[in-house]
């Protein structure tokens with residue numbers, strides 16, 4: 001009886017040890033990593049800077065895609081289903097593809113208004129917030145202000161701070177790591193920002209034309225002057241009359257460069273560049289826009305490098 005009892009106790013304690021080991025080893029470690037999903041690679045890069053190896057981060061849209069129009073795939077639902085935290089650009093940048101994915105993924109943690117849903121535009125400085133009622137006639141894609149705000153590194157710092165705040169709330173045990181990573185990121189970005197500003201200083205005041213209304217943040221920061229757009233209304237193809245007027249203006253003012261993003265169909269901008277003598281400059285707008293752009297800083301390294309080369 002005692003022997004049987006002892007064996008039973010031994011088995012019981014053995015299974016307890018196994019349970020503890022299981023709990024301490026792989027599953028607990030996997031569960032401890034906060035799963036962060038972002039709509040764009042810029043947000044993923046920022047989250048990675050702060051979260052380091054304490055988070056698992058994945059972006060939905062690729063940096064070489066137009067973030068306004070992303071083709072939804074079933075794999076996006078799988079990503080969203082597992083997420084502890086979803087970070088979005090907001091200001092309706094993702095309106096054409098994200099809302100159905102959020103409702104269909106069946107993950108209560110990341111629904112709009114839930115603690116795991118973060119709109120990164122909340123504290124960034126936003127340009128072109130409409131003061132009059134918004135109508136469709138004003139264009140299709142920027143109804144609550146210009147959503148391309150990550151293209152100013154000063155907004156990048158604000159976004160990173162907000163992400164850090166959110167990560168700390170979700171994983172309070174990692175607060176010190178997140179704060180240290182944020183500090184490192186801020187210091188590095190600030191040193192780089194000084195260099196980018198110095199490189200661009202001789203080009204301040206240069207007049208340019210852009211395709212989509214997505215370079216306002218970048219050009220305001222760097223002091224270049226946007227005097228016209230190929231798309232006169234964001235997200236709507238330009239009329240022949242508008243293009244004719246734009247070509248005339250560009251010729252008169254001897255505009256040196258026409259800037260388009262790397263996901264824009266180059267046919268129209270190329271023909272305008274040919275007619276006006278302006279240089280067509282294709283720039284990445286996001287991390288992942290080119291293979292070599294893997295971090296938020298590398299995005300501005302690439303943009304500033306190309307601007308300086310084309311306009312010097």
Ligand SMILES: [Zn+2]
Nearest residue numbers: 141213214234
């Ligand atoms: Zn846009």
